[in-house]
Amino acid sequence: MRLSKRVGTFTDSVIRRMTRISNEYNAINLSQGFPDFDPPKELMNVLADIAHNGPHQYSITFGAQNLREALAKKHEKNIHRPIDAEKEVLVTCGSTEAMMCTMMTICDPGDKVMVFSPFYENYGTDAILSGADPIYIPLVPPSYDFDINLIEDGFKQGAKAIIVCNPSNPCGKVFTYEELEAIGKLAVKYDAFVVTDEVYEYLVYDPHKHICMASLPGMYEHTITCNSLSKSYSITGWRLGYLIGPEKVVEAAKKVHDFLTVGAPSPLQEAAVTALNFPDSYYEDLKALYTEKRKYFLDGLDKIGLVHNVPQGTYFVMIDITEFLDMPAFSGWSDLEFCEWMVRNIGLAAVPGSSFFKEEVNHLIRLHFARSKETLDEALSRISKLKDKAWMAEHAGK
Incomplete structure (x- = not known):
């Protein structure tokens, strides 16, 4: 029996695939964009009431x-x-x-x-x-x-x-x-x-x-x-x-x-x-929260020395991994292979940029910062290994 031709024209979601791989290795998931903190208390409280009353x-x-x-x-x-x-x-x-x-x-x-x-x-x-x-x-x-x-x-x-x-x-x-x-x-x-x-x-x-x-x-x-x-x-x-x-x-x-x-x-x-x-104050507070997270995370990336864009909106940031793919240990690797290596060796999940571009793009990965300060601290600590020459000499390409 044959399946429809259309299902052969696309793959599964790379974003959701990276979440599954992240879960497999118990990594920090900065691939799929969802927060690790609770919704507003007012919303959870009313949902609890609805659970009993319909x-x-x-x-x-x-x-x-x-x-x-x-x-x-x-x-x-x-x-x-x-x-x-x-x-x-x-x-x-x-x-x-x-x-x-x-x-x-x-x-x-x-x-x-x-x-x-x-x-x-x-x-x-x-x-x-x-x-x-x-x-x-x-x-x-x-x-x-x-x-x-x-x-x-x-x-x-x-x-x-x-x-x-x-x-x-x-x-x-x-x-x-x-x-x-x-x-x-x-x-x-x-x-x-x-x-x-x-x-x-x-x-x-x-x-x-x-x-x-x-x-x-x-x-x-x-x-x-x-x-x-x-x-x-x-x-x-x-x-x-x-x-x-x-x-x-x-x-x-x-x-x-x-x-x-x-x-x-x-x-x-x-x-x-x-x-x-x-009220409008909720959205003002939300903007302030994510403005702070953006600054905290981008400052951390700058301190490590990673090249990235500065997003005008959303909670995503694109990281340039050219310097790592140019290393002999990663010669010929795709951005997807690099992201899978990061999950296994660093314990951090990202999304390969090639899944977002129609053009031939292999040098970008996407991370997000919709996480608590503690999670972002640990994520930055892990990704800083990319700049540790001794650590990279031992783990690169494996």
Whole structure:
């Protein structure tokens, strides 16, 4: 018996694979991006009450009414327009489903979709699973700028949409108003969609600002905003995501969602309403927390002497491992092999950069700093072995 051809066109998630390898060696996992500290106490307390009092049965397939209303209210501030909770909001099982649901809603087999490179690994696969062909647009290191002419070329080729992760995983780029405006004007010109992934919307570091593409003049009807509660409230395991967009798109996406997953967990939806009603001070504190973590971790990398970028947003940092791959002991190694060696010998898990790039990139790895100070201290201590000549002489390449 033969399997479908599409499953042979992509691998399993390298990010999640690195977590499994990390668990096998009891390593510090700085590969898959989730915190090692608890969600807000208010959120855990209300979930404990719901565990005894419910709801425990199906909610409305498209999302609990009170959650959709809370999401609409939240995004009205960011998008600067009224949002209809009945017709323009859909709750999904994480932003992963939100993105997949969106792609299956707007794409037919043979359509084209533009994806920035580097990209979160799901995007290319989402295009393939929906039958579309990805067109990759380079974000050029170290500043991760792009050529707007390449985007227009993509639309001229018939691209139906462009995916914009803002802030961007893995490189931490925060798109400026001018960049978003330029992309948006082309989407309007060619009557196409901009599909945004905005899960790191609150993890943006001064002086950079997060701007919703849907808030730009004329862009709401061309934008599908995918988001999640995972990163803002440290609840990645709850798998609560959503999409917001024009009624025509959301009403169609509801049909895909209904048969794809039926609905998100009702107890978790009920609890999440509490988080969406947090005051502005919560988000200010969250930004301050991650600003401190970013500084602490990057200062540690600088002290060790590792070359890295400075993320404008998210909690990811890209490390340049060229100097190590140039060593005779690592001659011919891929970045994946180096990451697996790090897990075995250093006890630290990273993600090979090649899993994020369409271009031939073998010299970068991604780490994250959504960890406690104690964990970051130990991680920095372990990775500092890369600069210990005696230790490297004994362990390199083994």
